[in-house]
Amino acid sequence: MGNTLIEKIIMKNTGAANVTPGEIVTVNVDRVMIHDIFIPFVADKFKEMGFTKIWDPEKVVLIYDHLVPTSAVEDIRHFKIGDQFVKDYGLTNVHRSDGVCHQLMPEQGYAKPGNIVFGTDSHTTTYGGVSCFSSGVGYTEMASILGTGEMWIRVPETIKVIVNGDLPANVTSKDVILRLIGDLRADGATYKCIEFHGDTFDKMSISSRLTMSNMSIEAGAKAAIFAADAKTAEYSKVALEDIDWIYGDDDASYCQVLEYNAADLVPVTACPSQVDKIKDVAEVAGTKVDQVFIGSCTNGRLEDLAVAAKILEGKKVAPFVKLIVTPASREVYLAASKAGYLSTLIKAGAILTQPGCGLCCGRACGILSDNEVVMATNNRNFLGRMGTSKVQIYLGSPATAAATAVAGVITVPEM
Amino acid sequence: MSKVWKFHNDVDTDQIIASQYLLLPDIEAMKGYTFESLDPDFAKKANPGDIIVAAENFGCGSSREQAPSVLKALGIKAVIAKSFARIFYRNAINVGLLVIVVKDLYDGVEQDDEIELDTVAGVIHAGDKDYACTKLPDMMQQILDQGGLINSLNAEEE
Numbered sequence: 217m218g219n220t221l222i223e224k225i226i227m228k229n230t231g232a233a234n235v236t237p238g239e240i241v242t243v244n245v246d247r248v249m250i251h252d253i254f255i256p257f258v259a260d261k262f263k264e265m266g267f268t269k270i271w272d273p274e275k276v277v278l279i280y281d282h283l284v285p286t287s288a289v290e291d292i293r294h295f296k297i298g299d300q301f302v303k304d305y306g307l308t309n310v311h312r313s314d315g316v317c318h319q320l321m322p323e324q325g326y327a328k329p330g331n332i333v334f335g336t337d338s339h340t341t342t343y344g345g346v347s348c349f350s351s352g353v354g355y356t357e358m359a360s361i362l363g364t365g366e367m368w369i370r371v372p373e374t375i376k377v378i379v380n381g382d383l384p385a386n387v388t389s390k391d392v393i394l395r396l397i398g399d400l401r402a403d404g405a406t407y408k409c410i411e412f413h414g415d416t417f418d419k420m421s422i423s424s425r426l427t428m429s430n431m432s433i434e435a436g437a438k439a440a441i442f443a444a445d446a447k448t449a450e451y452s453k454v455a456l457e458d459i460d461w462i463y464g465d466d467d468a469s470y471c472q473v474l475e476y477n478a479a480d481l482v483p484v485t486a487c488p489s490q491v492d493k494i495k496d497v498a499e500v501a502g503t504k505v506d507q508v509f510i511g512s513c514t515n516g517r518l519e520d521l522a523v524a525a526k527i528l529e530g531k532k533v534a535p536f537v538k539l540i541v542t543p544a545s546r547e548v549y550l551a552a553s554k555a556g557y558l559s560t561l562i563k564a565g566a567i568l569t570q571p572g573c574g575l576c577c578g579r580a581c582g583i584l585s586d587n588e589v590v591m592a593t594n595n596r597n598f599l600g601r602m603g604t605s606k607v608q609i610y611l612g613s614p615a616t617a618a619a620t621a622v623a624g625v626i627t628v629p630e631m
Numbered sequence: 632m633s634k635v636w637k638f639h640n641d642v643d644t645d646q647i648i649a650s651q652y653l654l655l656p657d658i659e660a661m662k663g664y665t666f667e668s669l670d671p672d673f674a675k676k677a678n679p680g681d682i683i684v685a686a687e688n689f690g691c692g693s694s695r696e697q698a699p700s701v702l703k704a705l706g707i708k709a710v711i712a713k714s715f716a717r718i719f720y721r722n723a724i725n726v727g728l729l730v731i732v733v734k735d736l737y738d739g740v741e742q743d744d745e746i747e748l749d750t751v752a753g754v755i756h757a758g759d760k761d762y763a764c765t766k767l768p769d770m771m772q773q774i775l776d777q778g779g780l781i782n783s784l785n786a787e788e789e
Contacts, residue, residue, distance in 0.1 A: 253653050257696065264781055283654075290654050338694040338718060354696035354722035356780060402641045403688035407717050436691060436716055490641060578650050598645040598692060605668035 218465025220374040221441050222409040225349045225462065229332050237373040237471075242366050245275070247326050249335035251317045252280040253577075254355050255298040258336065261359035270305045271365035277309040277326050278302060279317040282573040287580035315545025315571035318342040318430060318513035321350075322422075323545055328452050329444045329459040334361060338433045339513055339595060344441035345426030346452050347462045349409075351438050372438050373471035374409045374464070375400070379416040381478035385631035388523070389424035390515055390593065390613035392416075392476075393431045394484045398494025399474065406436030408471065411464045416478040417442060422451040423517040430514045431595050434491040483628055485591075486611035489599045497616050497628045505589045508533075508621040509602075510614050511542025511569075512576040512594035518551050520593065520614040525557035527618035527629060533565035534624030540582045541566045542574040566621075578602045591620040632745040633708055636677065637737075638669075638685040643692035644719065648701050650693075661697055662704040679706025682748060686712065686737050690719025699723035699730075709748055711736055711755070711764070724771060727779030736762045 219227065219234070226235050229243050250258050255278065270276060278298055283291040295312075302310050311320055318339050321327040327343035333350035334340065336358050343350035353367070361367050377396060396410075410432050417425065425442045432440030442448070443463035449456040483497040510516070510524050521543060533539045541561050543549040549571050552558050562568060567582075574581040576594040584590055584603035590610065592602070597609035612620070615629035645668070652664045666673040683689075683702070689712035690698060699722050702710065709729035723730040731748075733755065740746060740757050747756040753766035767775070777783040 253650075254695075261781065265784070288654065290656075293656070294654070336694055338692065340694075352694035352718050354694055354718065354725060356696060356725045357721065360780075402691055403714060403716065406688065406714065436688065438717055492641075596643075596645070596692065598643045600649045600668040601645055 217469060218467040220409065220468040220470065221411050221443060221462060221464040222349050222372060222374060222439055223468070225330055225332065226371060228330060235371045237371050239371045240368055241371060242368050243332050245334060245361050245365055245367055246331035247275050247277065247333045248358065248361055249277045249279060249317055249321055249326070249333065249337070249340065250358060251282060251337055252284070252294045252298060253282045254336040255301060256294055257355040258358050258362070259297055259301045261356050262362055265359055265363055267363035270362050273306045274308060276307050276362065277321065278307055279311045279320055280313065281316045282577050282579060284313050284572045285570065315548070316513045316516065316573055319516065319544035319548065322346045322426060322452070323547060325453060329448050329454060330462055334358065334367060339430050341433045341437060341440050342426050342430040342513060344429030344432070344439055345422060347442055347444040347448050347459065349439050349441060352433065370407070372407055372409045374411050374468070375405055375472045375474065376411050376413055376464070376470040378473065378475040379414040379478050381416060383416060383478045383481060386483055386615055386629045387481050388613040388615055389420055389427045391481060391484050393428040394486055394494055394611065395481060396474070397431065397435045397492050398484070400435040402434065402490060402492040403436045405432065407438055410437050410440035412442050413464070418445065421519060422447055423519045426517070427514055434595060483613060483616050485616065485626070486597055488608040488610065489597050491595070491597060491611065497612060497626060500610070500626050501628055503589060503626040504624065505537060505591050505620055505626060507538045507540065507582060507584060507588065507590040508617050509540050509542070509575050509582065509590060509592035509594065510617050511540070511544065511574060513544060514595040515593035515614050516542055516544030516548065518548050521548070521552045521557045521561070522555065523614045524618040525560040527615060528564035528566070528622065529560050531564055531622050533621045537621055537624050538582060539566045539621040540569060540575055542569045542581065543571045545571050575602055591617050591626060593617050632747050633680050633682040634678065635740050635742060635744040635746055636681055636683045637740065637742040638683060638689070640686040641688045641691055642685055644690060644695050644698040645692055647690065647698040648695065653695060653697055658697060658700045658704045662701045665701045665705060674705060677705050677707065680708050681706070682708050682746060683710040684712070684737055684740055685710065687714045689715050691716035694718045696722045696726060699726050699728040703728040713737055724774060725780040727775050727777070727782070729775055731764050733762055733764045
């Protein structure tokens with residue numbers, strides 16, 4: 217009997233000859249990420265636990281992204297506490313304005329294939345796109361990892377998702393993961409790992425894979441991991457022969473198998489206010505929108521801005537719609553600028569904001585009010601996520617978002 | 632006896648405590664906004680000792696530990712749900728909030744019912760019916776009795 221991908225990562229990490237689902241094991245943490253919202257709480261708990269030093273400061277990454285730049289005076293408190301923590305414990309991996317944590321972790325090489333990574337954010341699952349076992353934890357557990365370098369975990373069962381074939385031109389990885397969440401439901405993968413198989417995923421860019429791993433938490437997944445291949449090696453700047461062990465064995469045991477034909481998939485959207493309330497975009501087409509958001513750790517990468525620019529090239533955003541575009545990182549911002557995407561978007565009438573979490577976490581850059589409708593490329597449409605609890609949030613791909621911005625109503629993209 | 636607050640499927644962490652309140656300096660300042668989007672007066676109406684009874688996937692969404700923390704700060708005695716989201720469940724135990732999985736209680740009680748939870752015997756008395764709930768392992772009971780993981784570990788050291 218072979219092993220699933222996550223079992224292999226855990227075995228390599230712990231040196232165990234075998235692990236099986238349900239087993240509790242203690243792993244050595246390769247990297248942790250803390251962001252600006254939770255650093256004050258982590259710092260508090262760390263002191264409360266009586267630790268005086270961090271197990272390995274080089275393995276800790278602190279990222280300011282939710283509050284950058286500040287939108288309220290009280291935000292500054294978080295930076296002050298964070299900066300003091302950096303000074304007190306000798307942190308060196310600190311990003312104060314470089315972009316969203318889940319973009320920076322793989323992009324800057326902090327989360328490498330085969331690593332076990334924890335972060336104080338549920339979308340830490342993102343790094344499964346570069347073949348990491350990564351998951352979110354609370355601040356008490358983060359403080360405990362900072363002191364010990366260890367974490368106990370339950371070896372999860374794995375759901376195998378197989379997709380083969382070519383996706384239709386107007387279907388992106390966002391549509392694939394939304395469809396999957398709709399089928400699994402919001403708790404269908406709770407405590408489980410999702411493993412992606414099939415040539416559709418082989419053909420997918422790392423950016424598209426990161427989108428899928430990012431959103432897997434919306435089905436409750438503990439992790440969602442792709443096998444490592446040449447693209448992974450190139451993106452993460454490691455040798456392929458060092459990471460080619462990261463795949464699920466053919467004879468591994470899976471708790472559930474879901475299979476799709478890529479050609480059958482269509483653009484879909486998560487309707488207000490649950491991420492698993494999935495409908496074909498065609499079913500809600502014509503719904504008037506007040507705002508469109510293209511950005512976030514889910515879909516704020518270069519290829520997402522490229523798709524948006526392609527659709528908006530030579531067109532104008534509908535006059536009553538605010539199109540807000542937020543690149544996921546400084547690197548993405550710069551690359552999109554060099555490629556000319558930003559000028560295309562600006563000419564079309566987009567409002568371009570600085571890299572960061574921005575509107576996705578509902579703190580800045582386009583807060584909405586009662587009964588307003590937004591089509592957004594981020595990962596959550598929960599009540600009150602982007603303003604008041606009466607905002608109607610639809611989640612879709614960058615292509616759907618861009619087409620919607622032009623039409624002013626929810627629109628099936630044509631590519 | 633404890634008053635029941637009934638919640639549906641997929642109650643997410645944004646509903647428990649919305650993102651904009653995470654910037655408040657501490658849990659005491661946040662707790663007044665608990666469940667604000669579902670019931671703006673929840674924090675005023677809830678009393679210490681009350682119990683939340685929910686359907687599937689309670690606490691889905693973000694990793695914010697403030698979600699179980701505000702419930703604990705309001706004195707919520709326990710959350711009894713058909714199932715919990717993973718991060719919420721771990722966080723709840725770490726902060727000392729009792730979380731119990733019971734599949735059939737949700738359909739047997741109404742909002743404002745009075746129920747009695749006996750974790751030692753592992754039973755919930757609701758009206759004329761009893762529901763079995765898993766007895767907590769001693770270690771977990773001890774963590775909860777001492778108010779969370781840190782207190783419990785500190786007590787061990789002493």
